[in-house]
Amino acid sequence: MVGMAATIKDIAKLAGVSPGTVSRVLANKVGFFSEHTGEKVRAAAAELGYQKNTAAAELVTQQSNVVAAIVNSTKTNFASPIIEGIQAEAHRHDLNVIILYAGDDDSEQQRRALTTVIERPVRSILLLSVDLAAENLTLLQNSRIPFCFLSISFDEIQVPYITSDDWQVGYQATQTLLKLGHQNIGLAGVDSDFHTGRQRVAGYRQAMQEAGITVQPEWIQLGNYSYTAGQAAMRAYGANSGLTAIIGASDMAAVGVLNTARSLGYRVPTDLSILAIDGTEICELVQPALSSISQNFYEMGVAGVQQLCAPGELPQKITPIKLVERDSLQRNG
Amino acid sequence: MVGMAATIKDIAKLAGVSPGTVSRVLANKVGFFSEHTGEKVRAAAAELGYQKNTAAAELVTQQSNVVAAIVNSTKTNFASPIIEGIQAEAHRHDLNVIILYAGDDDSEQQRRALTTVIERPVRSILLLSVDLAAENLTLLQNSRIPFCFLSISFDEIQVPYITSDDWQVGYQATQTLLKLGHQNIGLAGVDSDFHTGRQRVAGYRQAMQEAGITVQPEWIQLGNYSYTAGQAAMRAYGANSGLTAIIGASDMAAVGVLNTARSLGYRVPTDLSILAIDGTEICELVQPALSSISQNFYEMGVAGVQQLCAPGELPQKITPIKLVERDSLQRNG
DNA sequence: CTGTTAGCGCGTTCAC
DNA sequence: GTGAACGCGCTAACAG
Numbered sequence: 001m002v003g004m005a006a007t008i009k010d011i012a013k014l015a016g017v018s019p020g021t022v023s024r025v026l027a028n029k030v031g032f033f034s035e036h037t038g039e040k041v042r043a044a045a046a047e048l049g050y051q052k053n054t055a056a057a058e059l060v061t062q063q064s065n066v067v068a069a070i071v072n073s074t075k076t077n078f079a080s081p082i083i084e085g086i087q088a089e090a091h092r093h094d095l096n097v098i099i100l101y102a103g104d105d106d107s108e109q110q111r112r113a114l115t116t117v118i119e120r121p122v123r124s125i126l127l128l129s130v131d132l133a134a135e136n137l138t139l140l141q142n143s144r145i146p147f148c149f150l151s152i153s154f155d156e157i158q159v160p161y162i163t164s165d166d167w168q169v170g171y172q173a174t175q176t177l178l179k180l181g182h183q184n185i186g187l188a189g190v191d192s193d194f195h196t197g198r199q200r201v202a203g204y205r206q207a208m209q210e211a212g213i214t215v216q217p218e219w220i221q222l223g224n225y226s227y228t229a230g231q232a233a234m235r236a237y238g239a240n241s242g243l244t245a246i247i248g249a250s251d252m253a254a255v256g257v258l259n260t261a262r263s264l265g266y267r268v269p270t271d272l273s274i275l276a277i278d279g280t281e282i283c284e285l286v287q288p289a290l291s292s293i294s295q296n297f298y299e300m301g302v303a304g305v306q307q308l309c310a311p312g313e314l315p316q317k318i319t320p321i322k323l324v325e326r327d328s329l330q331r332n333g
Numbered sequence: 334m335v336g337m338a339a340t341i342k343d344i345a346k347l348a349g350v351s352p353g354t355v356s357r358v359l360a361n362k363v364g365f366f367s368e369h370t371g372e373k374v375r376a377a378a379a380e381l382g383y384q385k386n387t388a389a390a391e392l393v394t395q396q397s398n399v400v401a402a403i404v405n406s407t408k409t410n411f412a413s414p415i416i417e418g419i420q421a422e423a424h425r426h427d428l429n430v431i432i433l434y435a436g437d438d439d440s441e442q443q444r445r446a447l448t449t450v451i452e453r454p455v456r457s458i459l460l461l462s463v464d465l466a467a468e469n470l471t472l473l474q475n476s477r478i479p480f481c482f483l484s485i486s487f488d489e490i491q492v493p494y495i496t497s498d499d500w501q502v503g504y505q506a507t508q509t510l511l512k513l514g515h516q517n518i519g520l521a522g523v524d525s526d527f528h529t530g531r532q533r534v535a536g537y538r539q540a541m542q543e544a545g546i547t548v549q550p551e552w553i554q555l556g557n558y559s560y561t562a563g564q565a566a567m568r569a570y571g572a573n574s575g576l577t578a579i580i581g582a583s584d585m586a587a588v589g590v591l592n593t594a595r596s597l598g599y600r601v602p603t604d605l606s607i608l609a610i611d612g613t614e615i616c617e618l619v620q621p622a623l624s625s626i627s628q629n630f631y632e633m634g635v636a637g638v639q640q641l642c643a644p645g646e647l648p649q650k651i652t653p654i655k656l657v658e659r660d661s662l663q664r665n666g
Numbered sequence: 667c668t669g670t671t672a673g674c675g676c677g678t679t680c681a682c
Numbered sequence: 683g684t685g686a687a688c689g690c691g692c693t694a695a696c697a698g
Contacts, residue, residue: 005477007691018669023693034667049475054452055388056691060674066449075413087434096449099432101420116399116429119387142382144338227618255618262620285560285588286619287595340675351685356677367683389675393690670697679688 006048015044026052055121064121066096067305070113072130073104077252078280078297079128082150085301086126093309095123107133118143124308126150126301131194146311150304151297153316155195160315162303164295166196169321170203173247173275173293176323178211181332182245182273185213188233189223189253200249200277225249230256239264244332245273251282254290258328269330279324288327295321339381348377359385388454397454399429400638403446405463406437410585411613411630412461415483418634419459426642428456440466451476457641459483459634464527479644483637484630486649488528493648495636497628499529502654503536506580506608506626509656511544514665515578515606518546521566522556522586533582533610558582563589572597577665578606584615587623591661602663612657621660628654 008022015022017037024032025041033041044050058064069086071079083099090097100117103109114136117125125140125147132140137157140147149161170187177185187204191197201220208215221236223229230253237243246261248254254276258268266272268288276283279294296319303317341355348355350370357365358374366374377383391397402419404412416432423430433450436442447469450458458473458480465473470490473480482494503520510518520537524530534553541548554569556562563586570576579594581587587609591601599605601621609616612627629652636650 009691019692020670020694021668023691024668027693032667037668051476052452053392053454053691054449055454056392056674057693058674059386059389059392059676059691060693062674080408083434091445096445097433098449099434100430101416101432112424112429116387116431119385121386121388143384227614259618259620281560282615282618285592285615287592341677342675352676353678353686354684356675357684360677365683370683386675389690390677391690392675392692393677395690668698670695672693672695674692674694676690677688680686682683682685 005053006045006050007053008050010048011041011044011050014048015040017041026050058121062121064123065094066098066122067124067126067308068117068122069097069099069126069128070102070110070117070130071099071128072102075104076129077282078151078278078295081280081297082128082301082304085298085303086305087301088298089302089305093305095305098122102130105131107136110136111139114139118145124148126304126308127152146308148304148307148315150300151295153195153199160307162300162307162317162319163196164300164321165318166199167203167206169277169293169295170200170205170247171207172203172321172323173200173277174204174207176293177245177247177273177275177329178207180245180273180329183211183213183332184216184219184241184243184245186219186221186233186237186241186243186246188221188237188246188248188257189225189229190220190249191224192222197249204247219243223249223253225253227252227256229253230258231260233257234260234264239266243272245275245329248274248276248290251276251278251280251290251292253277254292255282255286258286258290269328273330273332274328276328283324283326291326291329292324293321294324295319338386339378339383340386341383343381344374344377344383347381348373350374391454395454397456398427399431399455400457400459400641401450401455402430402432402459402461403435403443403450403463404432404461405435408437409462410615411484411611411628414613414630415461415634415637418631418636419638420634421631422635422638426638428638431455435463438464440469443469444472447472451478457481459637459641460485479641481637481640481648483633484628486528486532493640495633495640495650495652496529497633497654498651499532500536500539502610502626502628503533503538503580504540505536505654505656506533506610507537507540509626510578510580510606510608510662511540513578513606513662516544516546516665517549517552517574517576517578519552519554519566519570519574519576519579521554521570521579521581521590522558522562523553523582524557525555530582537580552576556582556586558586560585560589562586563591564593566590567593567597572599576605578608578662581607581609581623584609584611584613584623584625586610587625588615588619591619591623602661606663606665607661609661616657616659624659624662625657626654627657628652 221233276292279292554566609625612625
């Protein structure tokens with residue numbers, strides 16, 4: 001609601017020129033107005049406390065410089081570095097970014113966020129880790145607004161996304177522990193309903209198989225990557241699990257594992273090594289600090305904006321991962 | 334960028350009616366169109382995959398249903414519950430919310446966030462814990478868009494805000510430790526450059542004075558509420574501080590204190606009690622879980638939206654705080 | 667260099 | 683009930 005704000009017409013009247021001229025000087029179309037009128041117009045604008053109505057401008061130019069980021073939940077702790085990456089790269093392209101929350105697997109909330117963005121002029125849409133309900137994906141595609149998923153991947157549908165190689169995440173996490181002499185390795189809190197989780201499990205299984213280890217069914221504890229999922233997994237393993245190492249499917253899950261393991265009497269890392277997946281700041285907040293397979297979330301955000309600014313590029317891109325050693329791992333035997 | 338999307342004109346042509354009529358049925362102005370034309374128009378709209386251009390509508394109606402929340406940093410961990418509160422209450426009023434990040438004490442970023450919001454039709458603006466540079470406050474006030482600060486308070490300027498009573502926060506935190514028999518109590522990571530921090534310090538001092546304790550200058554360690562501020566404070570206290578309890582000026586600061594205290598050889602809470610201020614989820618992530626003076630952030634968000642929906646109310650409101658006991662406090666002596 | 671005209675997509679009169 | 687016309691604030695195209 002702009003209220004009774006001044007318009008270019010008001011400025012025109014005050015400066016004694018036409019609205020067209022005002023538009024030109026305010027847009028700084030050099031060469032299309034004289035020094036003198038430039039001064040006059042700017043003075044009038046300042047006097048009236050003029051604020052441009054960008055929505056009106058976008059209506060006529062049919063283009064916008066805002067990119068929207070839709071995030072699945074306020075609780076997704078890795079969203080923060082992604083958003084920072086988006087923001088940084090967007091500003092480099094002189095783009096502005098707005099963020100919307102789409103709730104946690106709530107298709108109604110998703111629709112709400114999506115429509116408030118689609119019904120307005122936005123240049124492109126980035127979706128952080130949100131798995132859209134089918135009808136909402138249709139909505140998005142029909143809008144003809146360029147979009148790209150971040151930190152999530154798909155197999156059945158064909159859409160642009162940028163994320164880590166989740167198979168490698170699972171594989172390298174497992175390899176890391178294998179190399180330390182661990183054999184009985186758990187995977188805690190992973191979601192097998194979606195591609196991301198299935199890939200991580202597949203990478204884990206492959207690494208185990210290559211090492212000649214048969215994974216026991218109970219070693220893989222499913223969940224939704226949350227703290228409580230980590231807790232539940234560890235409780236399921238129990239005090240006499242026989243496990244010497246556990247991979248937390250996310251940082252939060254790993255912390256859940258850590259705290260519950262402690263209350264079950266495990267010493268970490270002496271009795272039990274824990275490796276987190278994600279590598280956000282919480283890894284350094286807890287004690288012992290959690291070693292992690294770290295994703296480059298910031299880079300994901302940057303790449304997302306670049307991808308949308310350079311159409312024609314490969315629609316699917318992979319950001320690198322790396323092992324970050326902290327204090328939660330120990331050689332076995 | 335809406336692209337070549339269908340407009341009400343297209344629908345009008347397809348349905349064989351006038352654009353005005355289309356507008357009426359789509360806005361569901363009952364009584365202003367017949368059953369028959371209603372059907373026709375809706376069918377045409379569906380066939381064309383029509384998406385309303387809300388920006389254009391807002392241009393003519395001169396009002397918007399989106400409220401903008403400007404957040405000071407992606408790292409502010411308590412922003413999450415505030416945003417959830419905003420979102421919930423906004424949806425109750427059929428409002429949509431967009432979020433912008435204003436960076437960390439970066440007046441250029443602030444201006445950017447502010448103008449992208451002001452130049453567009455938004456109904457109102459909520460500012461989460463952002464202390465605006467003077468020129469940006471002027472910008473905001475000139476926009477004539479209703480606004481309200483959240484989780485921050487002011488003394489010198491007169492603006493609407495909703496927050497906890499920061500004096501009480503400091504006072505009650507200190508009282509809590511006093512009642513447990515502590516006398517040498519530190520306050521770590523608090524910022525005295527702004528009203529919020531000064532109030533907390535004042536509450537702390539008052540409680541100490543009432544208990545007849547002279548606070549030593551080094552007991553108050555200034556900082557910016559961050560994890561590193563907490564670390565720095567604890568390092569300043571040192572291994573032989575004589576302190577038996579420390580108040581962390583925020584959850585993050587408290588965790589910084591906790592981890593550094595540990596590395597200095599303190600056992601928490603046996604040797605040292607730690608009380609956090611804020612009470613967000615990280616208090617439960619670390620071990621021992623941190624007791625806290627908890628703020629009701631969710632309620633702040635709710636109240637912020639209500640305040641903006643019911644003009645004429647008191648512009649300054651206080652949300653309640655409460656002590657949440659976890660495992661980081663112990664009686665002294 | 668500058669004024670005039672047209673129109674972006676929509677809601678809302680005001681006639682009929 | 684419905685169509686025609688107007689205008690929201692702005693930019694772009696076209697004269698001059």
